Amino acid sequence: xxxxxxxxxxxxxxxxxxxxxPGLVRDGIAALRALPAAAQSTMLLCTDLHAGNVxxxxxxxxxxxxxxxxxxxxxxxxxxxxxxCDERLASDPAGLAGRMAAxxxxxxxxVRLWLFARCTxxxxxxxTMRQPARRLAP
Numbered sequence: 001x002x003x004x005x006x007x008x009x010x011x012x013x014x015x016x017x018x019x020x021x022p023g024l025v026r027d028g029i030a031a032l033r034a035l036p037a038a039a040q041s042t043m044l045l046c047t048d049l050h051a052g053n054v055x056x057x058x059x060x061x062x063x064x065x066x067x068x069x070x071x072x073x074x075x076x077x078x079x080x081x082x083x084x085c086d087e088r089l090a091s092d093p094a095g096l097a098g099r100m101a102a103x104x105x106x107x108x109x110x111v112r113l114w115l116f117a118r119c120t121x122x123x124x125x126x127x128t129m130r131q132p133a134r135r136l137a138p
Contacts, residue, residue: 001047001070006032009121018124024133028120031113031138039073040107049077050084075101075110079118086128093119093132112136 006029013025046053047068057063078100082089088096097115101108116136123129 001072002032002036005121009124012124020123020130021134024120024123024137027137028117028133031117032121035076035110035113035117036072039075039110041074042071043074045070045072045074045077047072047077047080049080051081052084073110073114074104075106075114078104078106078111079114082115083118083122083129089119089132090128093136097136113138 009025009032010029013020017025046064047070048066049064053064053066055063055065082096082100085096093115094112097112098108100106101111104111116133116138119129119133119136123133
């Protein structure tokens with residue numbers, strides 16, 4: 001999935017850069033390609049984990065609905081939720097990544113890199129993602 005995203009992002013950027021920093025794009029594409037292969041462990045992911053897909057329930061405290069299941073890096077799933085935290089992402093993207101990593105007992109560096117990669121990818125069509133991408137850049 002991430003290689004397809006990287007290919008698509010690279011193609012779309014080449015077709016219309018929309019003013020994006022080429023170094024940021026290069027690093028974002030590289031991260032999308034490298035992070036999955038460098039995962040220390042893998043698990044079944046939801047890949048569409050955001051507040052609208054988490055419900056309170058009786059049989060379990062929380063249920064996730066509408067999964068797009070893939071096997072991958074556990075640090076990946078937290079990112080979709082963070083992409084939907086507009087104010088926190090804009091004000092302190094690294095702090096948001098660190099807090100999420102701590103809550104989920106994940107490697108904070110990996111969560112931050114995943115967030116950087118996805119913010120960079122999203123920034124082609126969503127200018128609000130450009131500043132967080134720059135602030136998260138390795």
